[in-house]
Amino acid sequence: MKRHALSTRLWHWVNLVCVVVLFMSGLTISNAHRLLYWGDWGFSRSQAWFEVPRFPDWMTIPGYYDLALARDWHILTAWPFALGLLFMWAAMLLNRHFRRDIATSISEWRWPAIREDILRHLKLDFDHGDGKYNFLQKLAYGLVLGVFLPMMVFTGLAISPGIEPVLGWMVDLLGGRQSARSLHFIFAFALFGFFLVHLALVLLSGPVKQVRAMITGGRSDEA
């Protein structure tokens, strides 16, 4: 048995490319109007709850300010991103990856156990827990797959006026279009935070072995 199923590996790398393109083109779109609001509307500083810093060109796609081209990249990549997430959810429900490896049980939600898990992480001991992943890993992957990534899709749909006639209920649920836009930004940075921590932990836990396993599948007995 491989450590990572083929569906997981395929999705992981396609999703990485999508998220990077979406994030970097999203920074250009943010530069077009750097104010965030709550509610349905907002257009000037007096209504904003946050003024986003201007992102330097080197962080952005296409590497200089071009809102139209950044939007082209963003709305093209949105397709493989959203459909890929749908595929990953179908695959991990069907092959039981979600129930077996990611879903937590009630018994794991006890503070002493969680504290122990945190302390082990701080000592850079990642190879613990009964299943494939320890509690903090399950929590992180569960949040990313179950909340952060889907929320990017939902909030992205909610700021598209062309689909609002059928998804108006979702816009209302998110608190209005400008709230949805603020949440789109917040979840994008939550994902960026996950990306940095994920990258750091891979580097600390044997990067060659980890990356190789995510490409070839690895073996289930190596952690």
Add this chain to the structure above:
Amino acid sequence: MKRRGFLAVMGAAFVAGCNKLAESETGSRLLGAAEGWHKSAHRFLQDRKALAPEFPRSAVSPYFRGNGSVDPQNGDYPSQAANGFADWRLEVRGLVETPLSLSLDNIRRLPQRTQVTRHDCVEGWSAIGEWTGPQLSVLLDAARLKPEAKFIVFRCADNLNGQDYYESVDLIDAYHPQTIVAHLLNGEPLPIRNGAPLRIRIERQLGYKHAKYLTAIEAVASLDDIGGGKGGYWEDRAGYQWYAGI
């Protein structure tokens, strides 16, 4: 610090790769095609007459921001404005059986629709306003479209950076019930910054589709020979998406 440098180098290499891809034939065709896939999905998932959300009058924003041209100085616009737009004409022309030339009074006497809607700029901001005017479908039916008409082009009085502003939609958006030729904003004649005396409302698309300072409505079979051929001022000038529902 070293790690951040590493990320920056990786980022720059990635951007360079993306730009290389964007310049390739396949890449640029893909980038141009995506808006069409969204349009097809939007049209597939909802009725062609499905309405954009309408808000109560109390939701109207205290001020309605203007963008692009906010005070045109070209041609006879300034003198028309000084004259209270008393001599303004709106033509309905192109592939129609009966071309029309309407005064503001003619337009005010048509059946009116009033709608409180949210205006979303491509930059990201939104404002809510109450718009009043006749449905475009009423004008198109009065002029009787010829069967070969496929698009409706909106001609404008403002000249921005040396180009006359214009926009266009297909017949689905042209005949949408909320597509109106607005002459009132919040019960008052349109302010100049918002398009006085007439502005088209395309409620399921972004702000740059809502052409201001409207002088003519033109039915055409193809957009190829209009302006730069991409269907609108910003589409020609900066590559904005013709379908602005995303």
